[in-house]
Amino acid sequence: MYTVSRREWLRKAGVSAAALSVVPVFLSKSVLADEPIVADHSRGNVSDDEEIELGKKFGEQLEKEVEIVQNPIIDEYLSAMVRDLAAKSQRPNMPYYIKLVNTKEVNACSIPGGGLYLNRGLLELLTSEDELAATLGHEIGHVVGRHVINRLVLTFQARALLKPVLDNLNKNNGVVQQIILKFGGAVAMLAMLHFSREDEAQADLLGFYECLRAGWDPHGFVKEFEMIDKLEKSSGGVPIPFLSDHPPTPARLAAMRHEITLVTIPPDAKTDSMGFHACKAAMRLLPPPPTPRKAEEAPR
Numbered sequence: 415m416y417t418v419s420r421r422e423w424l425r426k427a428g429v430s431a432a433a434l435s436v437v438p439v440f441l442s443k444s445v446l447a448d449e450p451i452v453a454d455h456s457r458g459n460v461s462d463d464e465e466i467e468l469g470k471k472f473g474e475q476l477e478k479e480v481e482i483v484q485n486p487i488i489d490e491y492l493s494a495m496v497r498d499l500a501a502k503s504q505r506p507n508m509p510y511y512i513k514l515v516n517t518k519e520v521n522a523c524s525i526p527g528g529g530l531y532l533n534r535g536l537l538e539l540l541t542s543e544d545e546l547a548a549t550l551g552h553e554i555g556h557v558v559g560r561h562v563i564n565r566l567v568l569t570f571q572a573r574a575l576l577k578p579v580l581d582n583l584n585k586n587n588g589v590v591q592q593i594i595l596k597f598g599g600a601v602a603m604l605a606m607l608h609f610s611r612e613d614e615a616q617a618d619l620l621g622f623y624e625c626l627r628a629g630w631d632p633h634g635f636v637k638e639f640e641m642i643d644k645l646e647k648s649s650g651g652v653p654i655p656f657l658s659d660h661p662p663t664p665a666r667l668a669a670m671r672h673e674i675t676l677v678t679i680p681p682d683a684k685t686d687s688m689g690f691h692a693c694k695a696a697m698r699l700l701p702p703p704p705t706p707r708k709a710e711e712a713p714r
Contacts, residue, residue: 454560457571458567473525495543519706520533542634548638632673
């Protein structure tokens with residue numbers, strides 16, 4: 415039987431073996447596997463406390479630009495999932511939280527310090543809890559890998575603004591928010607970060623093992639990528655913005671299918687729940703999300 419080595423499938427997914435330092439980690443006795451181990455390679459020597467403070471200010475600005483759904487059933491359900499997944503991550507000390515963004519756009523993102531923002535449009539597409547766990551695990555993986563904070567640091571450094579940001583993190587003088595606005599706001603900054611394909615592939619793997627340790631069946635990644643693959647094929651060749659930086663979906667799907675062959679999935683691993691469907695039902699009772707405003711014509 416032909417066996418694909420880890421180095422080979424990483425290459426096929428567009429990821430160099432050096433980009434993901436893969437060494438064994440301890441899991442439960444019933445699981446034997448390995449995963450990327452993330453060293454503390456912070457750019458700009460930004461501490462965890464500084465990342466958390468930047469995340470607070472970034473989140474405050476972001477929530478001025480997007481509409482957040484406030485519903486106790488949805489909020490409590492999503493928050494419990496994030497707590498369980500984050501507790502099994504390699505960076506459990508971050509103050510993780512999640513908010514549902516009231517937009518039909520299919521997307522999700524994370525910000526420095528552990529803030530997760532899930533778009534209503536993406537949640538509507540998911541059909542089972544393990545798919546949601548995969549989505550949230552991937553975003554927590556970006557926090558674990560310091561992908562967001564490192565990209566923001568590079569962005570600030572490019573305009574010699576990192577020092578003013580760090581000097582004003584613990585001050586309520588509005589300086590950090592003003593700097594964020596210099597880049598067009600929090601939404602615009604997130605759009606310009608452009609994670610590398612190595613970052614995205616690493617977040618997939620980190621999320622995979624977070625899900626496994628937290629008790630969810632990682633087949634949720636396979637199901638989600640199959641859904642995304644169908645979405646891409648049905649778009650008639652029109653690029654889907656939130657996938658532009660990710661490795662090709664077929665490669666991500668193949669990587670997850672292969673990873674599943676390397677682990678033992680407990681027979682009681684979670685795939686779905688009444689809580690998930692109660693969350694979805696609560697979302698369906700909400701008023702429709704606002705219609706996106708058309709971009710104003712650029713000045714000539």
